[in-house]
Amino acid sequence: MSSPNIFGSNQNPAVPGGSVAKPLIIALLALLASRYFSGKSSEPAGAPAPESQPRSPAPTPAQEPTPGNILDGLGGLIKQFQQKGFGDTIDTWINTGANQDVSSDQVSDALGRDVVDELSRRTGLSRDQVVEELSRLLPGTVDRLTPEGRLPTQREMARLLS
Numbered sequence: 001m002s003s004p005n006i007f008g009s010n011q012n013p014a015v016p017g018g019s020v021a022k023p024l025i026i027a028l029l030a031l032l033a034s035r036y037f038s039g040k041s042s043e044p045a046g047a048p049a050p051e052s053q054p055r056s057p058a059p060t061p062a063q064e065p066t067p068g069n070i071l072d073g074l075g076g077l078i079k080q081f082q083q084k085g086f087g088d089t090i091d092t093w094i095n096t097g098a099n100q101d102v103s104s105d106q107v108s109d110a111l112g113r114d115v116v117d118e119l120s121r122r123t124g125l126s127r128d129q130v131v132e133e134l135s136r137l138l139p140g141t142v143d144r145l146t147p148e149g150r151l152p153t154q155r156e157m158a159r160l161l162s
Contacts, residue, residue, distance in 0.1 A: 029073025
């Protein structure tokens with residue numbers, strides 16, 4: 001039996017009765033990657049994209065993640081939590097040691113209504129389900145994606161995803 005991947009499963013469980021972890025985390029990281037790193041813009045989340053730069057569509061949850069878009073999305077997630085006042089919390093997930101829990105309300109506050117609404121639309125989950133699942137999944141997922149207390153390189157990310 002092979003070990004589970006970074007999302008806790010060796011399967012692509014976007015099926016009824018399956019886990020929502022992988023599609024939800026992929027949708028979140030893809031959305032944040034497109035917001036923060038599309039064209040390597042430094043615009044905050046929610047800022048309109050410049051007219052001259054067409055936005056490339058973010059991968060859908062059914063697509064397999066690439067090390068680059070997962071890494072960009074992870075960076076966007078960290079930035080989003082820090083900007084919303086939850087830097088201490090996400091630091092516990094990145095650094096070695098115990099991970100601090102996060103409530104559904106804190107996830108909702110950190111990500112913002114527009115991100116939660118978009119995740120709800122992409123995954124078919126209700127807003128409450130989205131923030132509940134993310135509050136459960138994010139500490140462990142970020143911890144596994146930052147095993148040495150830092151953002152991994154693309155090569156390390158590829159290894160983590162395999």
